[in-house]
Amino acid sequence: MTDIFRPFDTALDRDAALRHLQAATLGADDGELFLERRRSEALVLDDGRIKTASYDASEGFGLRAMLGEVSAYAHSTDISDAALARAVATARLAVGAGGGVMAPGPAPTNRRLYTDADPIIALPFAVKIDALREIDGYARALDPRVVQVSVSATASIQEVAILRPDGSLVTDTRPMVRLNVSVIAEANGRRESGSAGGGGRITPEGLFAPESWQGVAREALRVATVNLDAVAAPAGMMDVVLGPGWPGILLHEAIGHGLEGDFNRKGTSAFAGLMGQRIAAPGVTVLDDGTIPDRRGSISVDDEGTPSQRNVLIEDGILVGYMQDRQSARLMGVAPTGNGRRESYAHPPMPRMTNTYMLNGPDDPKGIVAGLQDGIWAVGFGGGQVDITNGKFVFSCTEAYRVRGGVVGEALKGATLIGDGATALRGIRAIGRDMALDPGMGNCGKAGQWVPVGVGQPTLMIGGLTVGGSAA
Numbered sequence: 401m402t403d404i405f406r407p408f409d410t411a412l413d414r415d416a417a418l419r420h421l422q423a424a425t426l427g428a429d430d431g432e433l434f435l436e437r438r439r440s441e442a443l444v445l446d447d448g449r450i451k452t453a454s455y456d457a458s459e460g461f462g463l464r465a466m467l468g469e470v471s472a473y474a475h476s477t478d479i480s481d482a483a484l485a486r487a488v489a490t491a492r493l494a495v496g497a498g499g500g501v502m503a504p505g506p507a508p509t510n511r512r513l514y515t516d517a518d519p520i521i522a523l524p525f526a527v528k529i530d531a532l533r534e535i536d537g538y539a540r541a542l543d544p545r546v547v548q549v550s551v552s553a554t555a556s557i558q559e560v561a562i563l564r565p566d567g568s569l570v571t572d573t574r575p576m577v578r579l580n581v582s583v584i585a586e587a588n589g590r591r592e593s594g595s596a597g598g599g600g601r602i603t604p605e606g607l608f609a610p611e612s613w614q615g616v617a618r619e620a621l622r623v624a625t626v627n628l629d630a631v632a633a634p635a636g637m638m639d640v641v642l643g644p645g646w647p648g649i650l651l652h653e654a655i656g657h658g659l660e661g662d663f664n665r666k667g668t669s670a671f672a673g674l675m676g677q678r679i680a681a682p683g684v685t686v687l688d689d690g691t692i693p694d695r696r697g698s699i700s701v702d703d704e705g706t707p708s709q710r711n712v713l714i715e716d717g718i719l720v721g722y723m724q725d726r727q728s729a730r731l732m733g734v735a736p737t738g739n740g741r742r743e744s745y746a747h748p749p750m751p752r753m754t755n756t757y758m759l760n761g762p763d764d765p766k767g768i769v770a771g772l773q774d775g776i777w778a779v780g781f782g783g784g785q786v787d788i789t790n791g792k793f794v795f796s797c798t799e800a801y802r803v804r805g806g807v808v809g810e811a812l813k814g815a816t817l818i819g820d821g822a823t824a825l826r827g828i829r830a831i832g833r834d835m836a837l838d839p840g841m842g843n844c845g846k847a848g849q850w851v852p853v854g855v856g857q858p859t860l861m862i863g864g865l866t867v868g869g870s871a872a
Contacts, residue, residue: 405437405559405573407461411479418567420484424465424491425565427498430726431465431491432704433563435479436745440556441520445532447548453529455520460745465491466727467500473748503730505564509707513693513700514601516573519555522603528553531608539583539617545628546621547591548584553577555604562705570705576600576696576852578841579607581617585624592630592813594623594798598839600696623780623799626811633800633815633869639775639829640817640865641768641803645836647778648855652756653786654793654821655686657846659713659721660739660751661728663788670791670822671719679719680825683761686714688723690738690754696840697755697854704740704749711737713756714825725751743849753844757856761831765859768830770806776815776867777801777808791821794868816868824862832859 408414417433425431437459444452462475463484472494474487532551539549558574580597596619599607606612642650663669671679680686690699690708699708704726713721724732725740728751741752769777780799786792797815801808837856844853 405561407435407479407561412481412484416481417484417563420488421463421563422565424463424488425502426495427500428465428467428495428502429500429730430503431565434462434464434703434742434745435561436460436558438556438558438744439520440554442552442554443528443532444550444552445536446550448536450529458744462745462748463487463491464748465494467495467498469731470494471727471748475746502565503726505566505568506570506701506704506706506736508568509701511700511707513691513698515575515603517575517603518557519575519577519603520557522605523608528608531613535581535613535617538614539581539621542618542621543585543625545585545587545625546583547586550582552580553604560703562703564705570701572700574601574699575603577602577604577607579613579616580841581613581620583617583620583624585621585628587628590628592624592627594620594625594627596620596623597841600694600840601698602694626799627813630811630813632871633776633812633867634802634871635867635869637864638867639772639861639863640867641772641775641777642857642860642862643777643779644765644832644834644859645856646838647781648757648838648857649781649842650784650793650795650817651686651758651857652753652842652844652853652855653784654791654824656688656753656756657786657788658791658821659723660753661722661724661732662751664722665728665732668789670789670820674719677719678717679822680714680717681828682717683831684714684717684825684828685712685759686756687712687759688739688753688756692755692854695755695837695854696842696852697753699738699741699754702738702740702749703742704736706736706738706740708738708754723751723753725749741851743851747849750847750849752846752851753853755837755854755856757835757837758831758858760833760835760858763830763832765832765834768832768859768861769803769808771830772803772861773805775803776812777803778815778817792819793821794818812869814870818866818868824865827863827865828860829863830861834858
């Protein structure tokens, strides 16, 4: 058992730190002192050899003061009274002569959504290395066409303490683990890859159990072998069926970012000014929910100390909410929603997603695919690009199939989906009753910061998306 992060017992006097924070935020609207310790381990076995075995540790603080639209942020790796005193001068740049009224602090909570056990030390190092080798051998033995296997395992624990000017203190301990298997298969001079994995805010024993990782290895191989027979994707406007679970990444990127409070406060989102209006087809209900136990995107409290919430964003096609941090909520005259997140102590918080997903609809998933007369069925997604200001997106499919007359045909290679979030929402024609969350592998980037997230959705049919492909 490692020692618990107690910065006010080991590095700072709490009363002195509070005086510094109060001096920094005198006359401000809001602010906090965020302290963090993080430890992480990464193991990679590539082609039978240990490619990476790293351990990282960091700690530091971030001090923030806000007045209106302006905020100042100072951070340091040195958790000391002297460093905190220096940070006060920077924070005062935002406040100036003051004039603000300090916002009330977050409501307290004792809710715990995940274990506080350290996942790095849950299993001995040698056991994890042996397991990676066993996974490698298992994947190779599944199919003689396998020519390369890469297995990675990561574990981390983040401990945070958030002190507010009223003297309240919020703490959280956040574990995270993930296991991923990538396979390259070769046949007839052609090589294709497939990957699978997952994890969450859990300890790693379950991921390293054979009954778990064997399924992951088989799924990675299945995707690779499907793509060995894939043909070039067609191009043109057509209807698309999205599978459940991980394809919700399209929902996350094309729609979710546009529903974050800062973009709407500044009027730069495609959804700005549309509160209470229909922005999606009837039956479409989208949530951001940070309260799901053990999920990758879940947080007991956000990085401002606000308890996470189950936030309805779109209800039966109507825009009913945005995701808010404390600053955007205050300036927009609404309550914070527990979405103020930051990558680390070196970054100020901003509105970010947690677990974003669409609720079930009434339709039979098999019937949705059978109802597709001429289009593609997209089951897996890779990378994509989105313009937040207009919602336009481009996503690449890692697994997709041609569908004609409701019959699933050949696998497709090189398919991309092109469109914009607002049009895609309105173009939803069928919603399945098979909603699933992703297996726990998402990361979200915004303004140079990365945070873990979750996505999910049921099977969907979207009419009139542009499919990019190379088939003649």
